[in-house]
Amino acid sequence: MSRFLAVAAALALAHVSAAGGPPAWLVKVAHRSAAGLSDGTVPTKIDYVGPRSRFPVVVLTGSFVCKACSYPPGGTAPTGTAAQVRFDGETHLSIDFTLCPSSAECGANLCSFGACTSSQDALDAAFDAFDARLRGIPGDPNPFSPRPGTSSCHIHYPVRAMRYVPGTCTTAVRLRGTHAAEVTLTERWHPREFERGGWVRLPTRTHTWRLVETDDLWKVAVHSSGDPAPQLPHGVRR
Numbered sequence: 001m002s003r004f005l006a007v008a009a010a011l012a013l014a015h016v017s018a019a020g021g022p023p024a025w026l027v028k029v030a031h032r033s034a035a036g037l038s039d040g041t042v043p044t045k046i047d048y049v050g051p052r053s054r055f056p057v058v059v060l061t062g063s064f065v066c067k068a069c070s071y072p073p074g075g076t077a078p079t080g081t082a083a084q085v086r087f088d089g090e091t092h093l094s095i096d097f098t099l100c101p102s103s104a105e106c107g108a109n110l111c112s113f114g115a116c117t118s119s120q121d122a123l124d125a126a127f128d129a130f131d132a133r134l135r136g137i138p139g140d141p142n143p144f145s146p147r148p149g150t151s152s153c154h155i156h157y158p159v160r161a162m163r164y165v166p167g168t169c170t171t172a173v174r175l176r177g178t179h180a181a182e183v184t185l186t187e188r189w190h191p192r193e194f195e196r197g198g199w200v201r202l203p204t205r206t207h208t209w210r211l212v213e214t215d216d217l218w219k220v221a222v223h224s225s226g227d228p229a230p231q232l233p234h235g236v237r238r
Contacts, residue, residue: 152169
């Protein structure tokens with residue numbers, strides 16, 4: 001980046017920071033992203049979406065070339081006039097990136113399944129907490145899809161004769177105002193037991209995880225259906 005562009009970017013960042021928007025770590029990584037992508041021909045404009053939210057987004061406008069991106073042998077590095085980077089506000093790591101001809105196109109394709117929505121933010125925060133809860137617990141890894149809906153899954157059942165049993169895993173998300181959400185993960189499995197030369201189906205078993213998110217998704221409480229009924233924090237609607 002030329003000295004002119006570096007100064008322009010620094011001034012833009014200082015202006016946003018003075019307004020009390022982005023935290024210092026986000027300003028730093030935004031500046032680093034702008035410097036790494038800019039081809040040095042025009043100033044880079046930096047904007048922030050939800051700078052203090054659980055998943056802030058840095059929006060860059062200028063002239064960019066992504067030398068670190070993958071491209072076919074003999075081809076050229078991807079270019080664009082807009083770029084967006086989504087960060088995890090807890091780890092400060094970038095989790096989504098897109099480089100496009102326009103900011104609108106970037107915004108429509110930033111997250112894995114399209115545009116980043118409040119529901120997607122809620123699911124990402126919930127799955128981070130859920131995966132942390134499952135660490136160290138014997139059995140299969142997280143069998144749930146990070147998208148709402150029901151899908152087939154195989155769930156480990158701790159009886160050798162049954163091995164793995166087929167089941168369905170359902171992911172559901174419900175927003176509760178602008179600062180809270182609830183994600184429900186339900187697993188239903190259909191165990192079988194080998195008896196007298198044939199397989200006998202046993203009653204369907206159901207287990208539900210309920211993840212209650214508050215404080216703009218910064219806090220996530222994980223409850224199992226085997227636990228006492230959780231109490232929602234004050235101000236969060238049922």
